[in-house]
Amino acid sequence: MARTLGLEFLPAGGPKRFSYAELKAATKDFSNLIGKGGFGDVYKGVLTDQRVVAVKCLKNVAGGDAEFWAEVTIIARMHHLNLVRLWGFCAEKGQRILVYEYVPNGSLDKYLFQPGRVTPSDSVEETGVLIDDERKPILDWGIRYRIALGVARSIAYLHEECLEWVLHCDIKPENILLGDDFCPKISDFGLAKLKKKEDMVTISRMHGTRGYMAPEWIKADQITPKADVYSFGMVLLELVSGVRNTEIQGSMIESDDWYFPRWAFDKVFKEMNVEDILDRRIKNSYDSRVHFDAVNRMVQTAMWCLQDRPEMRPSMGKVAKMLEGTVDITEPKKPTIFFLSDD
Incomplete structure (x- = not known):
């Protein structure tokens, strides 16, 4: 054979x-x-x-x-x-x-979604991580931004620079591994269905993970690279907040109407209080003079990635430029709850 x-x-x-x-x-x-x-x-x-x-x-x-x-x-x-x-x-x-x-530091979810509080006396070490009371590393704002940028660039490479058009179809923290110096590396790419660039994709079997799947998967619409863009936007918000997008935060909204991006949008763009969505474990290390630009770019970029309609989302190449700060980011529209009718 x-x-x-x-x-x-x-x-x-x-x-x-x-x-x-x-x-x-x-x-x-x-x-x-x-x-x-x-x-x-x-x-x-x-x-x-x-x-x-x-x-x-x-x-x-x-x-x-x-x-x-x-x-x-x-x-x-x-x-x-x-x-x-x-x-x-x-x-x-x-x-x-x-x-x-072998990527030594494991997957991103192990660092983002863990219990433990950071006290004001905790300080950032030279490695860029904090240590909580259970001695688990907690990534600082600089490392989170570098992770976001590295992941964006790698997905852009898959979408735009490979000879074959590669959709990942399952972008989530579990598939983002952290190497030396917490350099991010995407895993499981190429294992989903591959299509040539000139083909538009309709994949019969749904791929992905609840909470990260773009609306078009649920609606059985045409699948394009914009599905990965949506998933990346959800990961971006989780990098900032340190919580799963399926976990309901302090809100009076009924669980059936809860939508993480909408909650984050209201906090940042209506109440003008980005600090309300920051990871509580390192909230005390947030300095608006130092971190605001990067965190603000991450949040604004995430909102564009999470638009309900695929054509409203940027390409991953543009997403990387938005995070880099090399293109202007206009104020995004509020993401809608795609599984509820707007009628």
Whole structure:
């Protein structure tokens, strides 16, 4: 089968083809589970050359070996500072396994959504993180801004710079890993359905995670890169607030009518009080003279990303420029609750 697929003719410097036995040994019989997701389980392993890797055992993979090989070659050609690097794969004994670089600091959700308060006496260390009473790192405003910018640039790369048009379809904190110096790296890209740029996409099976899915998924409308833009906007608000978008904040609104972006919009643009939506754990370190510009750009950009109609959302390339401050940001319209009728 390998010969008919051309797997033996991998380009020099391309992804390595591992045997199942090699990966079984590297992961100590798949004993160190470090993550579970919609595409499969992830195990930590050590290769014979002592490289530490993350081994993702895919499940429910559609198509045959040829289609899997096609996906692997596409993923392997994607190189960006803010994308997790694919080092190899295994297509043996019915298994579909991808071997990635190991990203040491885990996923963003572990840092954003955790209990613990920061007291006024806490200070920012040189690493840019605070430590709460349970000794968990809490990311400071500078690192949060750099994470937002890095993720935006990597999604723009997937949408606009790859030869193939790649939609991620599941942008969320769990799929944003943090490397050295908390450099963000997107994982699970390329595993959703891939389409050429000249094709417009209608994906029959819904992808994504509740709370991050764009309205067009629910409405069964045409899916374009703007669906990823919406998901990124929700992550942006979570970076600022430190809470899940599905968690109801202090409000008299009934739960069925609750919509995180609308609550944040009212706080920032009606009440003119951005501090009300800031992560309470580092609220005391917020200095409007130092942090206002970056935080304000993050919030305004998020609101544009979260527009109900896809055509109202900016491209990810423009989103990156908005965060950089290289283009002006006009005041956004208030995001609507897409699952309720406006009639």
